[in-house]
Amino acid sequence: MINSSILANLPKNPGCYLFKDNSKKIIYIGKAKNIKKRVSSYFQKKHDDKKTLVLVTKIAHIDFVITDSEVEALLLENNLIKKHKPKYNIDLKDSKRYAFIQITDEEFPRILLARTRSPNKSADNSINKNSLFFGPFISGSTRDNLIQLLRKVFKIRTCRRMPKKACLRYHINLCDAPCIGNISKLEYNKKIKNAVLVLKQKNTDLIKKLEKEMTAFSKKLDFEHAMELKAQINSINWLSERQKMERNKNYDEDILNYIVDDNTQKVYLILFNIYKGTLINKQEFEFDFYDGCIEDFILRYYSDNAAQIPKELILPIKLSKPSGEFLKLKLCKQENKKLESKNAPNFIVTVPKIGEKKQLLELVTKNIELSFFAADKKLKDLQNKLKLNDSPNIIECFDVSHISGTSTVASMVQFRNAKPFKQNYRRFKIRSVDGADDFKSIAEVVRRRYSRLKSENEEFPNLILIDGGKGQLSAALAELKALNVKIPIISIAKKFEEVYIPGSKFPLKIERKSEALKLLQNLRDEAHRFAIAYNRLLRRKKLNISK
16 A cells, blocks of 8 residues: 655646556556645545445555646656556547547548547548648647638638539638639649648747737627637647747657766666667666766667667767667667668757757756655755755654553654654553653653664664654653663644744744645654554554454
């Protein structure tokens, strides 16, 4: 079962989340505008449908891929579902929202909605043979508005078969009527080319024209027509939002980026595998830094027979000539072609400085920061807020649980690098306290924990957190002083989320939305969960004995 600390460490970015079972097999893929909020909802509310109830019980691991927008998240979700076919996802293969815009291959082309790029799935292959396709479009209304806009602005015909006389659209000035020879093939195709420019996002002149018309309508107080033109402009502007997760390529690419941690001299690297424009996999790696380690990693990774060599490798650094030749040779062997032959595959290593591929590298960097460095941000914020000399990499939190003064137990959870370290969790039966006395109970478990660590010469934490207010903090601090153990210690009171430090009458002011307070809340909630679970276990045992 997923605990609260894992949920707390999820990003708030748009993207996709991947639920995995105990064997780390993907069982569900979803998209979200806010990954943390969406994933948390699975575990914070009751579900009416049995399918979701069963899904939640099967989730053992959570992975994610962030994107730059919700649009890209939708595209990525579709791509990943097609790739992995998770058990609990519905089939999206015929979803209307992923349709394309098609410019048909006819003497006088039309602009149509297309469910697929494949000519084999069209009822009329003659209009599909050399058609142009644009998309896919996530928003059905945006796509439909754009089709109507292009037809209206460029007066494109809509009839399936050319009639022998002009139709109503010609008489209301929406079609140039090529059916009666009212426009030449040359002039008509110029308009088609302009429509293609719009679909390719080269649309500045058209937008200026529409804005002038919109202003003119507004001055005439004809707001209905002005709003229609505004919707058309918005439809064109929407095309400028780059869909990085669905790029029109007929070859495979891999995108790799990395960050070196100067403190630990570790390399944190993520590799995106892209199959013909579709992101199908994200892989994470961590290893020691040394000169040339990135190039060594690339060679070792692609030397593995399971790793496919892409046609293009997008990197933040240049590869040496021998490495490039080695990879090209591997690609030739992969495709059973000779290096010297005319049809030998072309292997490209791209180190982009600007443009779409540079943005893709930056997107990989974002994923690295969230996958590997989110914890550092929290610890740094907590260190600053508490004015600690060292980073609180190891934090231990204590909580007491009882039912009306009976079955009193305590828990201690340990976080390392802002994440639960469950092998060092501890449970305590309270021995020296009768009834409900949280102060004495906290004192007992703090004394037992750190007297043992001291006697066994074990590692102490960088920070101790007590669930409670000033009284609990004072009781714990007195035990540390008696043991002559010097560890920074604080407490957090749940009612107002107040943080107390020794020697201060008033709670420390920490912003509610700060990373520091969120980390302390995660620790407190996890300790509380662990304590209650132990309390319930003891009560069940007592009930069984009494029977």
